[in-house]
Amino acid sequence: MMQAIYDRLKDRFQLGALDVRSRKGLAFVDLRREFLRPVLTELRDVEGFTHLILLTAVDWIEDERFQLTYLLNNRQKNLDLGLRLRLDRNLAIGETIHDLWPTAATYQRELREMFGIAFPGSPRVDEEFILEGWTDMPPYRRDFDTLAYSQQTHADREGRETSDPREFMKQILYPKD
Amino acid sequence: MFSFQPDRSQYPAPGPDGKLEIDLETGQYLKLWQGPNHPGMTGNMSVELTVCGDEVVEGKTHVGYLHRGFEKLMERRSFIQCFPIVCRICVPEPDFNEYCYAAAVENLAGIEVPEYANWMRTLILEMGRFNSYMMAIGGMSGALGLGVVGQWLTYVRDIMLDRFEELTGARIYHMFILPGGVRGHLPEGFKDRMEEVLKTAERYLADVDKVMFSNAVYKRRTKGVGYIDPKLFEPYGVTGPNARAGGVAKDVRKDAPYLVYDQLDFEVPTETASDIWARTNVRRRDIDVSIDLIRQILKKFPKGGEVMAEIPNVLHWKIPRGETYIKGESSRGEYGYYLVTDGSGYPRRVNVRGPSYTHAMALLELLIPGTNISDVAALMVSLHTYPPEIER
Numbered sequence: 001m002m003q004a005i006y007d008r009l010k011d012r013f014q015l016g017a018l019d020v021r022s023r024k025g026l027a028f029v030d031l032r033r034e035f036l037r038p039v040l041t042e043l044r045d046v047e048g049f050t051h052l053i054l055l056t057a058v059d060w061i062e063d064e065r066f067q068l069t070y071l072l073n074n075r076q077k078n079l080d081l082g083l084r085l086r087l088d089r090n091l092a093i094g095e096t097i098h099d100l101w102p103t104a105a106t107y108q109r110e111l112r113e114m115f116g117i118a119f120p121g122s123p124r125v126d127e128e129f130i131l132e133g134w135t136d137m138p139p140y141r142r143d144f145d146t147l148a149y150s151q152q153t154h155a156d157r158e159g160r161e162t163s164d165p166r167e168f169m170k171q172i173l174y175p176k177d
Numbered sequence: 178m179f180s181f182q183p184d185r186s187q188y189p190a191p192g193p194d195g196k197l198e199i200d201l202e203t204g205q206y207l208k209l210w211q212g213p214n215h216p217g218m219t220g221n222m223s224v225e226l227t228v229c230g231d232e233v234v235e236g237k238t239h240v241g242y243l244h245r246g247f248e249k250l251m252e253r254r255s256f257i258q259c260f261p262i263v264c265r266i267c268v269p270e271p272d273f274n275e276y277c278y279a280a281a282v283e284n285l286a287g288i289e290v291p292e293y294a295n296w297m298r299t300l301i302l303e304m305g306r307f308n309s310y311m312m313a314i315g316g317m318s319g320a321l322g323l324g325v326v327g328q329w330l331t332y333v334r335d336i337m338l339d340r341f342e343e344l345t346g347a348r349i350y351h352m353f354i355l356p357g358g359v360r361g362h363l364p365e366g367f368k369d370r371m372e373e374v375l376k377t378a379e380r381y382l383a384d385v386d387k388v389m390f391s392n393a394v395y396k397r398r399t400k401g402v403g404y405i406d407p408k409l410f411e412p413y414g415v416t417g418p419n420a421r422a423g424g425v426a427k428d429v430r431k432d433a434p435y436l437v438y439d440q441l442d443f444e445v446p447t448e449t450a451s452d453i454w455a456r457t458n459v460r461r462r463d464i465d466v467s468i469d470l471i472r473q474i475l476k477k478f479p480k481g482g483e484v485m486a487e488i489p490n491v492l493h494w495k496i497p498r499g500e501t502y503i504k505g506e507s508s509r510g511e512y513g514y515y516l517v518t519d520g521s522g523y524p525r526r527v528n529v530r531g532p533s534y535t536h537a538m539a540l541l542e543l544l545i546p547g548t549n550i551s552d553v554a555a556l557m558v559s560l561h562t563y564p565p566e567i568e569r
Contacts, residue, residue, distance in 0.1 A: 022501035023284050025433065050411040053502070056528040058517050071502055071515065071530075078433045080502055103414040106538040130241040130568050140249050147253070165258060166492055174490060 002027045002079055005047050013039045016084075028069075028082040033095070036085055040070065040100055048074040049081060055097075055107035057115045061142040064089045066117060070097075087117065096122035114140035197234055199227055206234065211553055213242045222537065222564040224557070228550055236545030236553070238538050244568040251527045256282050256356065257491040259524065264350040266529055266565050270309040272301050273507045274514075274529070275354040280435075280503040281516035282356040286488075286496045293482030294358035299436040300474045301353060302505065304341060307378075307467045308334045309508035310460050313561045317457050318389050320554040321398055326389050333378045340371055358485035368475045375468050382464065390461065399453040403544060403556040407451060413543070414535030417510020418459045419560060423451035429506035436505075441473050453559040460508070460561070495522045502530075509533060509561045531566020538567065 006018045006029065016030030031039060043049040049072035058067040070083040087094060096119040098105040106129075108119040113129045116138035128134075137144050170177065192198055199206050212223030221242040227235040247266055251259045263278045264271035276298055283290060290298075311334035318326035338348045343364055345351035353360050389395055407423040409415065420427040428445040430438045446462035448455035488494070496518045504513035510532030517526040537560060548556055 021499060023503070026502055028500060051416075052414060053504075053511070053513065054515060054528060054530045056515060056526075058500075058526040069500075069515065069528075075427065075432055080504075082500070082502065101414070102412050102543075103535045103539045106534065128241075130244045132241060139246065142252075144249075146246065146249055166255070169257070170492055174492065177490070 001077055002081070005079075005081075008047075009039065009042065013042075015039075025078055026080045026082070028084055031083045031085050033085060033087075036070075036083075036095055037097070037100075039083065040072075040097060043072055043081065044100060048076055049079075051075060052101040052104060053080065055104055055111070057111050057117060057140075059089070059115065059140070059142040061089065066092055066115060068094060068111075068117075092117040094119050096120065096125075098122050114138055116141065197229075199235065205229055209550070213239075222562075222567070224541070224545065224553065226545070226550065226553065231550050233545050233548050233550060233553060236542055238541055240538075240564055240567045242568075243565050247565075247569045248527050248529065251524050253523060255492065255522050256494055256496065256524065259527070260352050260355065261350075263529075264352060266569055267507075267531065267563050268349065268565065269312045269563060270305045270508055271350050272305040272354060273505055273512045275352065276302060276436075277503045277505060277512060277514035277529075278516070278527070279354050279356045281501050281514045282496065284501045284503060285499045285516065285518050286356070286494075288357055288486050288488060290358055290486055291483040293362075293479045294484050294486075295436045296474060296478055297359045297363070297484070298354055299438065299441075300471065300478075301344075301351070301359070302436070303467050303470045303474065304337060306508045307464060307471070308337050308341075310464045310467065311337070313460050313508065313558070314385065314389075314457065314464070316558045317453075317555065318385075318395075320558045321395055323389055323392070323395065326385050329381050329385065333381050336374050336377060340367070340374055343367065343370070355485070356491075357488040358483070360484070362481075362484060363478060368478075371471065371475060375471065378464075378468065382461075386461075390458070396454065398552070399457065399555065399559075400450070401452055401454075402552055403453040403456075403548070403559055405451045405540070405544065409540070409543070413540045415510075415540060416532055416535075417506065417508070417561075418463060419456055419510060419532075419536060421445060422448045422455035422459045424449045427510075429504055429511055433504070437474075440477070441470055443470055443473075453555055456559045456561075463508075493522065495520060504530070507532065509536070509563070529566065529569045531563070531569070533560075533562035533564065533566040536560045537562035537564070 009015055013035040014032055019028040051073040053071040053073050055070050060067060066087040066089055068085040068087060072081050094117050096108055105123045108122040109125050109129045111117045112119060112125050113131055119125050207228050209226040209228050210223055211226055213221045223239045225237040225239060226233050247262050251262055263274040266274045311330040315327035315330035341351060342348050345353040405423055407425060410420050410425055416427050424447055426445045426447050431445055443466050446459050448459050498518055498520045500517040502513055502515045504511055513530040515528040516524060519525040541560060544556060
């Protein structure tokens with residue numbers, strides 16, 4: 001069923017290969033930026049993918065790109081489809097889709113704050129969402145070091161002892177290793 | 178019948194675009210913060226209300242009070258070390274996080290879960306749903322001044338927590354569902370003790386029906402209030418009981434059966450009014466479904482079997498590059514985990530899709546204008562939101 005939908009769209013929108021390796025009823029496909037809006041519109045209005053499950057980003061820092069994942073659901077056919085869009089990590093500007101799904105504005109506001117991906121025209125996109133008075137780099141980028149931040153920002157309580165959970169697990173689970 | 182019609186003759190008129198021009202300097206408007214510390218709040222979040230008289234003209238949701246960066250923290254922990262984190266993303270119903278995360282790891286690692294573990298997982302999830310609804314109905318009663326119902330249901334939740342403790346060793350964060358299966362078998366005599374809990378719950382729920390759902394004040398304050406147009410369900414990502422209250426029988430247990438739900442006999446309750454009454458009533462009826470499902474599960478429970486599949490050494494566990502999305506029906510709607518792996522021993526990216534994310538942000542802000550200040554709490558609770566799912 002997913003293959004038939006893909007076949008209808010792939011040539012018109014120059015889609016990448018259909019990735020169905022994970023589970024039944026779920027597929028991912030790469031998408032070119034200029035086709036984002038027409039593909040989303042077609043999937044929503046023609047193919048029955050009316051539910052935007054989520055919109056999020058993955059930081060592939062080694063490739064200097066962000067991956068935006070638009071996950072859609074067709075409830076009648078029990079299909080989930082993830083569209084993957086590459087963004088240049090150094091020029092992270094996405095296209096807003098709040099006019100297609102108003103709830104996308106919330107996701108885009110979060111991506112702006114946490115990954116530093118801009119979505120021009122998205123409502124209240126520059127307003128603080130979760131963080132308050134944050135001046136460091138967007139914290140969900142891979143190069144933001146949570147451990148270093150924690151050590152610089154907070155001091156350990158005097159007399160505090162820590163033990164490595166991995167060492168503990170090794171003793172309990174794999175004593176012979 | 179008495180009908181309240183607010184006098185708005187002194188209220189500012191909207192502009193040509195139908196929107197109010199809010200100028201606090203005129204003295205006609207007032208900013209009022211509801212939360213983050215407020216008995217009518219659904220957890221640690223706040224709504225910045227702009228009011229004119231006792232009517233709310235604008236509401237902006239503010240979250241972040243609980244943000245600990247769960248998703249980011251997981252990126253520097255091995256797959257097994259993420260478990261103490263994931264359950265904390267939803268306090269009242271933590272097991273969904275364990276299930277979705279474990280199932281996502283299993284999916285990408287190619288692990289087949291034993292049948293016994295699937296039954297156990299389904300039992301755990303229904304017990305969690307039951308408890309979450311206890312808090313939801315109790316919260317709704319509290320938001321409208323019926324404090325005693327909240328106390329009764331807190332007791333019922335507590336005796337279900339006893340069963341959780343017996344089964345998992347913990348009351349709130351169980352960490353019982355792990356990649357490959359679950360941590361243990363059903364204890365001897367568990368079925369009988371669970372039956373006692375369910376019978377006690379039914380007695381209390383019969384009282385709740387009388388005191389709350391048959392209460393004239395409760396009906397007056399919830400019927401016709403907080404209406405969500407079903408046309409908004411898809412644009413605003415509305416799922417679960419909030420959609421079912423508007424006549425759309427969305428339920429992942431039926432739409433995309435997982436675990437052993439395809440072997441269980443149940444109907445998804447729906448209503449049509451799509452108001453606060455309907456949303457609460459759907460949850461009330463879903464409690465009965467959950468009770469019935471727990472009985473069915475225990476009746477059909479396998480006599481024995483493996484609880485865990487064989488998994489690699491979790492301290493050196495590397496999962497091939499891939500991505501997946503695993504979902505289930507929590508008490509609040511579609512709950513899902515988007516997991517991306519890169520071949521290393523750590524998740525590349527974990528994104529949690531909690532239903533509160535869509536319900537409490539854009540949707541709530543859309544619903545608030547036009548409500549009375551005293552109804553905001555009931556409106557919020559009727560959406561059944563848990564802030565940690567938003568902030569992750």
